[in-house]
Amino acid sequence: MKFGSWSKLVVFTSLTFGVIAESSNEVGNSRLVKKNQFGLSKFNFNIKRDEHEEEEHDHDHDHEEEEHSHEHEEEHDHDHEGEEEGHTHTTFNVTGCHLHDDSLHCTDPDGIEGMISPLPTHPRENYTDCHSHGTEIYCMDGETEYLFIRESDNDINLANEEISCHMHAGVEHCTYANGTEVSSLDGNYCEKIDRDYNIPLRIGLLFVILVTSAIGSFGPLILRSLFKISANNVIIIIIKQFGTGVILSTVFIHLLTHSFLLFSSSCLTNLNYEPTSASIAMAGLFIAFVIEFIAFKIISSRIEKLNNRSTASTQNDEHEHGSIEKTNIDHNSSEEEIFANNEPSRSSYDKLSVILLEAGIVFHSILIGITLVVAADTYFITLFIVIVFHQFFEGLALGSRIIILNTSVWTKMLMAFIFAITTPIGMAIGVGTLNIFNGNDPSTIIALGVLQSASAGILLWTGLVEFLYRDWFFNLKNASWFSTACAMLSLVLGLFCMSLLGNWA
Known part of the structure; x- marks a missing residue:
């Protein structure tokens, strides 16, 4: 047989097997060894089937390799991938x-x-x-x-995710879109973040804070003036104990907590002493104690001198010597006995206590005003509502102590007015510094933290010693059970209300 005949026979046989493979849908059973221009369309069909089978085979091979790699990953065998990446x-x-x-x-x-x-x-x-x-x-x-x-x-x-920020306790907390908190290691977290602030809104709400603070501080004065009630009236007792609860909660829930947050900021890279906040608060408490102790010694010495003069004058008066009672006070008399026998001196001491209370509140209120204004617009309204209640409660706490002072009405009004304008002053400072204020600047954090901690120490002394101790162990010791129960409920209510606000500010 000639070579041409053999070629035709081979081509015919191949085409026959191709048609059979196509009709039976069998995969990968035909392989063509030689090509010829005659019947090219059938050869192309088989070539395409072969390529498809090879792709499926490669896919299965890749899948096996992926499973094999996954098994190696579970067995912690990372040598092969490390070599590919050059590690x-x-x-x-x-x-x-x-x-x-x-x-x-x-x-x-x-x-x-x-x-x-x-x-x-x-x-x-x-x-x-x-x-x-x-x-x-x-x-x-x-x-x-x-x-x-x-x-x-x-x-x-x-780095490229959207950042949302809000102010809390003077500290700017920023989070990425996935909820991860931004830290100082991100590079620019401690730098100033430029924002567009609604300044007209802040200026308008400044006057709302002013009115609210004034209602709180002037309210007890107006109440007592209108109804002519005494300092021992159950209404005054309720207001005073509510104010005591507010002061104590302000110390622990707001001031101390906020100062701890400030001094724990990751932007303070050189601060290695963790109890910085507590130590400054302790210093503030000690300063308040020293001031009041010196005042107590001075007042006690003045009482003793006045008492000695009165005794000497009585001894020289033969007509009144036998009828006058002994008014000199023993050196071992308690503080309450000393002040009970000399009302002017006690009034001076009470006035000093209220001045210390107001000093601690004033520092805190200025910081509150600044913190409110520099908050981002998305958080501003929420913080504003919280601070409105905050200022009203603190105003009541201060006003309930001002009304019991034995001083002129103008002095009482001046003390109430000073509190009323402190937070608006802080807000005005914040508005004026919006373009340069950076709550995460280390110097700003330290300044805010020191003021918060020092205020906490001062208010802790006045709240615990001057108000809680003196009220309950002296002023209320002879009160009725009804007045005592009302005072206790009011104290707890003050603690609760101010602590509740700590959830937002």
């Missing part, structure tokens, strides 16, 4: 691990802080055999492996 399998340790809220923070050898995830049941100070797998880092705790997430790695992913 060497080196290990290191993370140290200085400490709990912060519900997360465990550690530091790698480069000084970069990160978080161990998930939170171990029994956290350790150090984790060993940490190694990289692609962009992730794993650390060992015995046979258990944890993920070490460096904050600098998060910054790369979060």
